[in-house]
Amino acid sequence: MTCAIVGLGLMGGSFGLAMRGYFDKIVGIDHNKAHQLDAIKLGLVDEIISIDEISKADVIILAIPIRGIISTLKKLSTLDLKEDVTIIDFGSTKESIINECPKNIRKNLVASHPMAGTEYSGPNAAIADLYKNKIMVVCNIDKSGEKQVKTAFDIFNHLEMKIKVMDAKEHDRHAAFISHMPHIVSFSIANAVLNQEDKEHIVTLAAGGFRDMSRLAKSNPDMWRDIFKENKQNLLDSIDAFKEELDKAKKLIENEKWEELRDWMAKGNELHKIM
Amino acid sequence: MTCAIVGLGLMGGSFGLAMRGYFDKIVGIDHNKAHQLDAIKLGLVDEIISIDEISKADVIILAIPIRGIISTLKKLSTLDLKEDVTIIDFGSTKESIINECPKNIRKNLVASHPMAGTEYSGPNAAIADLYKNKIMVVCNIDKSGEKQVKTAFDIFNHLEMKIKVMDAKEHDRHAAFISHMPHIVSFSIANAVLNQEDKEHIVTLAAGGFRDMSRLAKSNPDMWRDIFKENKQNLLDSIDAFKEELDKAKKLIENEKWEELRDWMAKGNELHKIM
Numbered sequence: 001m002t003c004a005i006v007g008l009g010l011m012g013g014s015f016g017l018a019m020r021g022y023f024d025k026i027v028g029i030d031h032n033k034a035h036q037l038d039a040i041k042l043g044l045v046d047e048i049i050s051i052d053e054i055s056k057a058d059v060i061i062l063a064i065p066i067r068g069i070i071s072t073l074k075k076l077s078t079l080d081l082k083e084d085v086t087i088i089d090f091g092s093t094k095e096s097i098i099n100e101c102p103k104n105i106r107k108n109l110v111a112s113h114p115m116a117g118t119e120y121s122g123p124n125a126a127i128a129d130l131y132k133n134k135i136m137v138v139c140n141i142d143k144s145g146e147k148q149v150k151t152a153f154d155i156f157n158h159l160e161m162k163i164k165v166m167d168a169k170e171h172d173r174h175a176a177f178i179s180h181m182p183h184i185v186s187f188s189i190a191n192a193v194l195n196q197e198d199k200e201h202i203v204t205l206a207a208g209g210f211r212d213m214s215r216l217a218k219s220n221p222d223m224w225r226d227i228f229k230e231n232k233q234n235l236l237d238s239i240d241a242f243k244e245e246l247d248k249a250k251k252l253i254e255n256e257k258w259e260e261l262r263d264w265m266a267k268g269n270e271l272h273k274i275m
Numbered sequence: 276m277t278c279a280i281v282g283l284g285l286m287g288g289s290f291g292l293a294m295r296g297y298f299d300k301i302v303g304i305d306h307n308k309a310h311q312l313d314a315i316k317l318g319l320v321d322e323i324i325s326i327d328e329i330s331k332a333d334v335i336i337l338a339i340p341i342r343g344i345i346s347t348l349k350k351l352s353t354l355d356l357k358e359d360v361t362i363i364d365f366g367s368t369k370e371s372i373i374n375e376c377p378k379n380i381r382k383n384l385v386a387s388h389p390m391a392g393t394e395y396s397g398p399n400a401a402i403a404d405l406y407k408n409k410i411m412v413v414c415n416i417d418k419s420g421e422k423q424v425k426t427a428f429d430i431f432n433h434l435e436m437k438i439k440v441m442d443a444k445e446h447d448r449h450a451a452f453i454s455h456m457p458h459i460v461s462f463s464i465a466n467a468v469l470n471q472e473d474k475e476h477i478v479t480l481a482a483g484g485f486r487d488m489s490r491l492a493k494s495n496p497d498m499w500r501d502i503f504k505e506n507k508q509n510l511l512d513s514i515d516a517f518k519e520e521l522d523k524a525k526k527l528i529e530n531e532k533w534e535e536l537r538d539w540m541a542k543g544n545e546l547h548k549i550m
Contacts, residue, residue, distance in 0.1 A: 115482040135480060164479060171480075177468055178480045182488040184528075185460060188520035190543035193452055195516060203550045204439060205410060205446075205453045207390040211550075212487040213457040218547050221540035225533050232528060239525050241470060245463035246521075250514050253459075253507060258500050265496035268465035272493050275478045275486075 004029060004049065004057035006072055008039040010118065011090050012063030013126030016044035018159055029054065038123040055080050059151065062089040065226045070100045073109070077102035086151040088112050093175060093230040094139040094168035107145040110152035113137045113171065114161070115178075119218040131159040139168040176234035181242055183224055184235070186216035279304060279324065279332035281347055283314040285393065286365050287338030288401030291319035293434055304329065313398035330355050334426065337364040340501045345375045348384070352377035361426040363387050368450060368505040369414040369443035382420040385427035388412045388446065389436065390453075394493035406434040414443040451509035456517055458499055459510070461491035 003023040005012040008030040016026050016039070028045030030036050036048045051072075054060060060076070062069045069089045076087065087108045091097045094111050101109050116134040118125060136156045141149050156163050166174075193199055193214075206214075228235055252261040278298040280287040283305040291301050291314070303320030305311050311323045326347075329335060335351070337344045344364045351362065362383045366372045369386050376384050391409040393400060411431045416424050431438050441449075468474055468489075481489075503510055527536040 115480050117482070117484075134482065137480065170473075170476070174473075174477045174480050177471065177477050178485045179482070181467075182464060182485055184521070184524050185464065186488065187540050187543040188517055188524060189457060189460065190546040191520040191523075191539065192456075192513070192516040194542065194546055195520070196452065198445075198449075200549055201445070202449045202452050203546070205390050205412065205449050206550055207392070207409060207454070209392070209491050210453045210457055212490055213461065214546055214550075215487055216484050217540075217543040219540070219544075221537045221544065224540055225537040228528060228536065229531075229533055232531070236525065236528060238467070239521070239528075241467040242463055243518075243521065243525075245466040245470070246459065246514070246518065248466075249459050249463060250511065250518075253503060253511060253514075256504075256507070258504055261503065262496045262500040264466065265462050265492075265494070265499055267469065268462040268492040269494075269496065271465040271469055271478070271489055274475055275481055275489075 001058040003059040004054050005061045007064035008035045008123050010121050010125040013044040013123045014130035017128040035123050060087045066091045066230045073101050077105045086148040088152050092227045093172045095172050098168050110144045110148050111139045121220045131161050136161040137164050137166050137171050139171050172231055173234045176238040180235045181238035183216045190214050190217035276333040278334040279329050280336045282339035283310045283398050285396050285400040288319040288398045289405035292403040310398050335362045341366045341505045348376050352380045361423040363427050367502045368447045370447050373443050385419045385423050386414045396495045406436050411436040412439050412441050412446055414446050447506055448509045451513040455510045456513035458491045465489050465492035
């Protein structure tokens with residue numbers, strides 16, 4: 001089996017590293033010349049090809065931003081692909097990708113979202129165990145071919161991932177709460193501190209808690225702009241749900257309702273019982 | 276030298292573990308019977324004493340909540356302590372402690388705040404390397420005795436901590452930004468998710484980013500109520516600074532100002548250059 005990885009950054013590159021030996025050959029596609037060279041140098045893929053040479057692939061991984069995934073799916077639908085090819089996308093939101101996938105290759109697509117990543121990007125950020133023990137969400141599999149679902153699940157199992165099947169709408173809503181809103185919050189903390197005159201002094205006190213809360217603010221702004229764009233309404237809903245709690249806490253502090261504030265925190269403690 | 280640790284929880288217990296061998300004897304005081312037994316069993320201190328027996332100590336560590344520190348300082352000021360005793364408090368805010376310290380023992384007090392901790396509490400949470408390589412803020416040392424400052428700094432150096440001398444007012448403001456506001460934010464995230472009908476489903480998607488952002492919401496509500504109470508105005512100011520950024524981002528998302536949102540995130544990236 002030949003696997004083609006489109007996008008040789010953190011996600012695609014880590015996939016290549018983790019799947020060494022599983023495929024007869026792993027080829028890579030990336031419009032960035034430097035990424036191509038790095039991917040070969042780092043052994044993420046065996047060779048670099050152009051998108052027009054992708055027709056020999058048995059498995060195609062789309063590890064690029066959501067709009068890139070959609071335009072690549074449109075391009076793929078015009079190529080002479082193998083009949084049974086399995087196309088797996090790693091897009092961070094799922095509804096728009098599934099809705100815009102051309103009908104003639106819909107059965108080939110297994111729409112997936114690995115709940116894995118780091119705050120770093122590019123081929124040099126690739127690590128072999130990025131996916132290990134992480135969750136792979138797979139959406140709307142009733143519209144994917146049986147063979148393709150099996151091929152994809154075999155791959156995810158080889159990566160030692162936990163597979164969760166989910167509706168795309170539900171996934172996008174959950175992703176807003178679990179990932180997208182927390183990114184906005186982390187960037188807000190970072191910018192709030194940066195706005196202070198004595199910011200350098202403030203950060204000298206930073207310990208583990210602050211490092212955790214500001215880590216997501218290291219993330220790539222271009223990538224996250226695109227994700228937020230795709231998931232606008234869910235993101236706004238989750239920000240509102242967050243703000244409601246923040247405002248509740250702020251009012252309790254202003255009004256010195258200390259016991260109610262304590263109870264509000266005790267309620268928050270419960271989260272870790274269900275996680 | 277004899278050291279007495281008042282409060283045998285995470286902070287006091289970890290101090291005892293880390294300072295084994297440095298003092299001739301480490302004694303402990305805790306009003307909680309179970310904590311007393313655990314502290315002996317875990318070897319955090321050599322023996323348990325009552326507060327009235329504290330007069331033999333050369334060094335007294337106050338590792339209890341802020342109000343407890345203030346009432347203990349008042350009690351200590353009435354006891355027949357050693358003339359040169361060094362009293363070190365680990366309170367999370369510093370201004371009220373310094374302001375309320377009785378005059379007759381003000382020179383004995385070295386008001387300190389270790390920027391260290393975990394989300395856990397109690398003697399069983401104590402770890403020997405909690406303080407290692409962390410920052411110890413020491414406030415208003417011009418009002419502490421020279422000998423006491425030297426004794427405290429020797430101890431902090433033995434713990435391999437980085438000492439930062441700071442004004443108490445400034446410390447309390449910075450602590451709001453670096454620690455107190457991020458706690459309120461983390462609890463707000465936890466409660467926002469817990470309010471969702473499908474909370475169990477949502478958290479199945481939790482990956483590293485969400486775990487980081489919700490970790491502080493495991494913290495002890497009683498302890499944090501007391502800290503917030505002591506630092507009310509700074510906390511409200513830092514929440515407002517945070518909210519301003521959150522509202523800015525929300526407006527950019529609502530109005531689909533994607534490039535401005537990107538730039539806002541790129542600005543947030545800068546934080547890690549000064550940290």
